[in-house]
Each structure stands twice: as structure tokens, then as C-alpha cells.
Amino acid sequence: MTHQFHSTVLREYDIRGIIGETLGTEDAYAIGRGFGTLIARDGGRLVAVGWDGRVSSPMLAEALVKGLNEAGVNVRRVGMGPTPMLYYAEASAEDVDGGIQITGSHNPANYNGFKMVFRGRPFFGADIQTLGRMAAAGDWDSGTGTAEDVDILDAYIDRLLAPLEGIDPQVLSRLKVGWDAGNGAAGPALEKLAARLPGEHHLLFTEVDGEFPNHHPDPTVEANLEDLRALVSAKSLDFGVAFDGDGDRIGAIDGKGRVIWGDQLLMIYAEDLLARRPGATIIADVKASRALFDHVAACGGQPLMWKTGHSLIKSKMKEVSSPLAGEMSGHVFFADEYYGFDDALYAGVRLIAASARLGKSVTELRSAMPQMLNTPEMRFQVDESRKFAAITEVAARLAANESGSPAEVNDTDGVRVTNEDGWWLLRASNTQDVLVARAESDTAEGLERLLAQIDEQLALSGLERGESVGH
Structure with a gap:
């Protein structure tokens, strides 16, 4: 048995295509069979699987799990949720050897795809091409695996709240924040998180809808932040946070409605972190402002410019033991008190924590940045x-x-x-x-x-x- 992927589907950082045109259940099965084979050959036995809110995600999940099982690997289904919840399922459990999230990320509704983690490291580039070669050759192991459903949402929310421990509850209780889930997969997790956060929280578009009826969930496009901007203005909120379709990229605006771009968010996170970890290496991609690299140095850190791409940044973080990295696209990676993956919900909590610890509002922090x-x-x-x-x-x-x-x-x-x-x-x-x-x-x-x-x-x-x- 062999399989040929469409030429456009196996990409540098992930696997992505158009449902019914370049991507379907046969591809999902082949990905599961190949990935499961690689896990088994590396001595692994268990893979976590999650999916986003797109209409096509459940059918792809079913085929993916079948492929994993028929490669002899067991599956832990964590259900529909943001990509970082799947990363959490892989990183926090010692018995999990890999993870796959079915997600079209910020692409239009008719797209879908796969993001993968292999033994705690990003699975990308040459790894993804290997899946293509294995499928074309039918180089797959055979076996019989099991599948179980495990609800990890509450444990994940517990973990997201950890950065607020030790911060004056009175300071936190005064905060007023707006959140826009964009009808993406992070909606239900955001509802649970906001219910447990101190302060006042106003939520937009938390109902998961794979057609994205309100606006496209890409927070790096300023037009997609208009609803959040209106909410922050109407309710006189301190700041607002927006997510992409699968919750691994963050966008933000301050109390005046100004966008806080990815490199500017990293300036805030770096200032907070370097007060506790002086001399740490902070990584940003080549598209980031000079103001960020200057600010990291001024705060006593070691700025490092690196290649664009979330998988490339994660790999560099491990190599140089960096506790914090980010991209203009809104991927932010924390490895000081977290697992080093990109999690927009966690980044939202860390923005609250940074503002409280630095004793400045997010608007004040944004105003202090050079006007490049x-x-x-x-x-x-x-x-x-x-x-x-x-x-x-x-x-x-x-x-x-x-x-x-x-x-x-x-x-x-x-x-x-x-x-x-x-x-x-x-x-x-x-x-x-x-x-x-x-x-x-x-x-x-x-x-x-x-x-x-x-x-x-x-x-x-x-x-x-x-x-x-x-x-």
C-alpha cells in the first residue's frame, strides 16, 4: 500500500491543503501511518491527537487515528481545542511520545492541516519530507493500537493560571481586559480561563464556528482587530487580546486602541523576564524592529536575531537555552516557567502578569516604546x-x-x-x-x-x- 501527497501539501513548518482539492482523509491516514511508524521505530508507544473547530477536522481526525493505530501506536484523543492544548498534552505527560494537531491555523475555512511534535521537539522541514517518501514507498510498520478519549481542558487551564501566583491580588482585581477568540478553537478554553481570572473580562466570539462569520482569525491583520478595538473603547478596558484560529498566535491592542505588534509584545515580556533572569538570551525573527533588540540589551539581556518560522525558533531556543522568543507573526514562546511552545492564551496571561509586576499599564508600556x-x-x-x-x-x-x-x-x-x-x-x-x-x-x-x-x-x-x- 502506497500513497502520493499533492505537491503543495508537505510544507516547511507543517502540512496544509484545501479540503477536497489537495487534502483529504487518505492523506490524514497516510500521515498517521507514517508518523506512527517513526514513533514506534524510535521506541515510542503513545501519540496525543487534537483538532480545531473547522468543519473538516473531525473526519481528518478519524482517519489520522486509524493510521496511527494501524502503525501499532496508541492514541490519546484530547478533543477539539487550541493547538497549544495539544502541545500541553504532549509536553506535560511523561508517557506521551508525540502529538498531532489537526488545524488550518489562520487559513480560510476550506483549508486544513497538521502540526506535529515528535519526542518534545518540532517536527518540520526534512521530517515532513520523510513522511512523503515513506508514503510513496509504502514504508510503514503494521500493528494494532488503541484509542482513548481524555479531557485535559481543566488541567490545561490550571497550568495557564500559574504565572499569576505571587502577584498582589488587589492589583490583578483592578484590571479590565477584552478578549477576541475570533470563533476559533480557543473559544471554550478562553471562557473557562476568563471565569477564573481576577479582574473584569469581556469576551468576543468564543463560539467555535469553522466558517469564521465575524472576521477572519488572523490577529496580525489590523482590520481583524476592529471589533476588539471597539470593545476596549466602549468598556474603557486596559487592553485587548486576540487569537488566531488555533490559538497559538497572539495579537493585542492597548487602552488607546493602538496595535501592539509581535515585536512590541516581546519588548514587554523581555523587560518583565529580564528583571528576574538577567543576562538571558532573547530571540526574535529577522522581521523584528531594531527597537526590540536595543530594548533587550538595555534591560540586560542578550538579543539574538534568528530565522522566521515557529519551528526554527523553537529549535534555536533549545540550542541556546533561551527562556523567551517571539516572531512578528504573534508566535511567542516561553521556556522560563513554561514548556517553550507558542501558546496565545498563556501569552495573554503573561501580559497581565508583566503589567502587574512592572507596575505599569499596558498602555504606558506601549507609549514608552520608540516611535519607529x-x-x-x-x-x-x-x-x-x-x-x-x-x-x-x-x-x-x-x-x-x-x-x-x-x-x-x-x-x-x-x-x-x-x-x-x-x-x-x-x-x-x-x-x-x-x-x-x-x-x-x-x-x-x-x-x-x-x-x-x-x-x-x-x-x-x-x-x-x-x-x-x-x-
Whole structure:
């Protein structure tokens, strides 16, 4: 028995496709059979499985579990919930050897996919390609596994509340917070969490609906935060928190309705953490503001710029023993008092804790940040066969310093060029046929000059910064 996946489905960080077109139950079975085989060959016996609120998730879960069982592996179904609840099921139980969450993340309703953990580490890149080769060759073990249903929601909520221990209850009781679950999988967990949090909490769209009737659950798109902004304004709340479709990415606004972007959230978390862990290494992706790296250093930490991608960041955290990392996309990873995975509900609680411990409102913390001028993430179509080659060409020209201007070039992930005006970034997406650009400066004139440098490099490679495309 063999299986061939659609060419677009096995991606760098996860497996994702369009239901009925590029992804179906046969794929779910093959993923289970392959992943279960790898777990069994590594001496493992038990895999946790969870799923999000999409219409297609239950049928994919059934096929996935069948594949795992027929590879001889036992399954612990933790049910519908946010991706971090599945991560928690894997990380907190000694007898669990791996985990798979069925989720389309922030993609449209007709998408779905799989995020995986193998023996406590992210399962991505070459691991995912291995599943494809095993399926094509029918390289699967056979056996008979069992499946059980275990409700871990209350234990997970208990764990989420831990950061508030030891903080003055009176300070916490004065807080007023808005939350937007976006009809995603985090809704029921958020309801239970908010019921146990001190202070006043107002919730939006906690009913799970895989069609996302109110707004698309991607908190990095400012338009998706309008309902939360209106709630914070109407109720005079201290701040608001929003989640993506599977609850592993956070978005936030302060009491004035200003967006607190991923790198700005990391500034708050870093300031709080470094007061207790001086000298710690804090990781952020190459798209993050210079203000973040400067702030980490000013607070006594070691800033480290790393590649974009939640799996890549998690792996780097383990390598350098970093207690905190984050991405512009809203993935935030805590490994000081938590398990090192991205959990937006936990990040929301940590924002409450940070504000209370630092003795400043979230609005005050946001107001204290430097007013940098930066572009949004610009994403434009470039042929798959050309995107990495173009970046290599740009890097080579910059190394030869053909323009003669003094600049610092960081090639961690694409090219990030820093000069007297600020910095600009050009990188190839690992998941789409696009190039990603971003620039940041202190002045409008400086930003224009940086954008001109991006355009100049693209033109030299026969490309142009076309109309921006979505994720």
C-alpha cells in the first residue's frame, strides 16, 4: 500500500491543503501511518491527537487515528481545542511520545492541516519530507493500537493560571481586559480561563464556528482587530487580546486602541523576564524592529536575531537555552516557567502578569516604546524557481559593496541591511512563492531611501516589488 501527497501539501513548518482539492482523509491516514511508524521505530508507544473547530477536522481526525493505530501506536484523543492544548498534552505527560494537531491555523475555512511534535521537539522541514517518501514507498510498520478519549481542558487551564501566583491580588482585581477568540478553537478554553481570572473580562466570539462569520482569525491583520478595538473603547478596558484560529498566535491592542505588534509584545515580556533572569538570551525573527533588540540589551539581556518560522525558533531556543522568543507573526514562546511552545492564551496571561509586576499599564508600556516608522510586511509574487536565487544575487552584490555605501549586512534569513537610515529586509518565504520585504527608519525620508534600495536590488535581479499578496 502506497500513497502520493499533492505537491503543495508537505510544507516547511507543517502540512496544509484545501479540503477536497489537495487534502483529504487518505492523506490524514497516510500521515498517521507514517508518523506512527517513526514513533514506534524510535521506541515510542503513545501519540496525543487534537483538532480545531473547522468543519473538516473531525473526519481528518478519524482517519489520522486509524493510521496511527494501524502503525501499532496508541492514541490519546484530547478533543477539539487550541493547538497549544495539544502541545500541553504532549509536553506535560511523561508517557506521551508525540502529538498531532489537526488545524488550518489562520487559513480560510476550506483549508486544513497538521502540526506535529515528535519526542518534545518540532517536527518540520526534512521530517515532513520523510513522511512523503515513506508514503510513496509504502514504508510503514503494521500493528494494532488503541484509542482513548481524555479531557485535559481543566488541567490545561490550571497550568495557564500559574504565572499569576505571587502577584498582589488587589492589583490583578483592578484590571479590565477584552478578549477576541475570533470563533476559533480557543473559544471554550478562553471562557473557562476568563471565569477564573481576577479582574473584569469581556469576551468576543468564543463560539467555535469553522466558517469564521465575524472576521477572519488572523490577529496580525489590523482590520481583524476592529471589533476588539471597539470593545476596549466602549468598556474603557486596559487592553485587548486576540487569537488566531488555533490559538497559538497572539495579537493585542492597548487602552488607546493602538496595535501592539509581535515585536512590541516581546519588548514587554523581555523587560518583565529580564528583571528576574538577567543576562538571558532573547530571540526574535529577522522581521523584528531594531527597537526590540536595543530594548533587550538595555534591560540586560542578550538579543539574538534568528530565522522566521515557529519551528526554527523553537529549535534555536533549545540550542541556546533561551527562556523567551517571539516572531512578528504573534508566535511567542516561553521556556522560563513554561514548556517553550507558542501558546496565545498563556501569552495573554503573561501580559497581565508583566503589567502587574512592572507596575505599569499596558498602555504606558506601549507609549514608552520608540516611535519607529516601518512598513507592513510586503509580500509579492516571485516564481518558486527564482525566489531563493534572487536573494543569493542580492547578497552577493551587497557583499561586493557595489554601491559603495557603508552598511551592515545580516544574512541569517535572506538579507537584512542596516545603515544610517535604519534597516531593510528581503527574504524568500519558505511556504509560498513570494519574496518578503520590510523596512524601518526614524524618519519618513529615511524610509523612502530604504525602500528605494530594496527596489534597486530587485531591479538589478530583473524583479519588482509588485502588489502585496496575503499569507
